[in-house]
Amino acid sequence: MADGRLCGASAGIGRAVALALAWQGAEVTVLARRAALLDALLPALREAGAPRARALVADLDDRVRLEARLRDHLSEHGAIQVLINNTGGPPVGPLLQADEGAFLSAFSRHVLAAHLLTRLVLPGMIAAGYGRIVNVISLSVREPIPNLGVSNTVRGAMASWAKSLAAELPPGVTVNSVLPGYTDTERLVALSQALAGATGRTVEEVRGGWVSAIPEGRLGRAEEVASAVAFLASPAAGYLRGVSLPVDGGRLRAI
Numbered sequence: 365m366a367d368g369r370l371c372g373a374s375a376g377i378g379r380a381v382a383l384a385l386a387w388q389g390a391e392v393t394v395l396a397r398r399a400a401l402l403d404a405l406l407p408a409l410r411e412a413g414a415p416r417a418r419a420l421v422a423d424l425d426d427r428v429r430l431e432a433r434l435r436d437h438l439s440e441h442g443a444i445q446v447l448i449n450n451t452g453g454p455p456v457g458p459l460l461q462a463d464e465g466a467f468l469s470a471f472s473r474h475v476l477a478a479h480l481l482t483r484l485v486l487p488g489m490i491a492a493g494y495g496r497i498v499n500v501i502s503l504s505v506r507e508p509i510p511n512l513g514v515s516n517t518v519r520g521a522m523a524s525w526a527k528s529l530a531a532e533l534p535p536g537v538t539v540n541s542v543l544p545g546y547t548d549t550e551r552l553v554a555l556s557q558a559l560a561g562a563t564g565r566t567v568e569e570v571r572g573g574w575v576s577a578i579p580e581g582r583l584g585r586a587e588e589v590a591s592a593v594a595f596l597a598s599p600a601a602g603y604l605r606g607v608s609l610p611v612d613g614g615r616l617r618a619i
């Protein structure tokens with residue numbers, strides 16, 4: 365049975381992905397910084413179908429400790445066949461106001477953390493002849509989002525990392541990405557508040573503006589992004605490799 369492994373699973377999309385993997389009967393290990401939220405999630409994961417659900421409290425910004433924790437986890441609990449790269453988005457703000465540190469920190473938390481985790485779990489995937497790596501990135505890979513300059517920049521790097529990796533992984537081990545559109549989570553609340561503050565509009569007006577550009581007529585739900593991730597993480601997605609799949613209610617106008 366595949367051992368699901370999640371990053372940033374204490375809230376939002378990652379939490380929903382953990383539950384979706386548990387419904388598939390996978391063993392699930394959830395990783396984030398907030399131990400209390402992870403502990404609170406474990407009973408729901410066990411009830412959903414992952415009796416050996418576990419929490420791994422770690423900070424993706426601290427790769428030295430992250431590596432040590434994951435090595436211990438792998439030697440104690442065995443190999444991982446499903447890795448979901450998901451973490452918190454970079455801070456909101458115009459590109460020109462961002463300092464160097466903001467780029468370095470976002471690159472580190474997204475690309476370098478995913479790269480480290482992948483290299484650590486890959487030997488187990490290769491030995492099993494089966495592996496799925498799924499990245500939660502953003503629609504901004506295809507169309508930059510205003511006021512998210514650092515995020516837009518780093519998402520492009522993450523998508524290129526994934527596409528490069530797709531050509532190097534052996535048969536049976538795949539990498540794909542999901543590009544969420546506007547999805548109703550803590551992250552979107554923070555984004556709407558920041559945009560409201562910056563533009564003098566209300567939060568409702570900001571959210572209404574987003575919705576007006578979405579043919580489906582509403583914001584996305586974390587569970588809807590999670591369904592796409594769970595599919596890409598399943599054996600059924602065996603011939604998909606290196607795709608970036610928007611889950612956005614039709615927001616993206618490009619083909």
Ligand SMILES: NC(=O)c1ccc[n+]([C@@H]2O[C@H](COP(=O)([O-])OP(=O)(O)OC[C@H]3O[C@@H](n4cnc5c(N)ncnc54)[C@H](OP(=O)(O)O)[C@@H]3O)[C@@H](O)[C@H]2O)c1
Nearest residue numbers: 372374375376377396397398424451452453502547549551
């Ligand atoms: N919501 C949207 O509309 C939307 C749209 C496009 C893209 N995205 C992207 O999709 C991803 C998930 O979005 P979301 O809305 O679910 O975000 P969220 O609600 O802010 O949740 C982020 C998750 O990442 C974890 N995390 C943050 N920093 C971490 C760190 N240094 N180490 C370990 N875990 C960390 C958080 O847990 P802890 O705080 O407990 O560590 C939390 O579980 C983000 O990259 C986001 O930018 C979201």
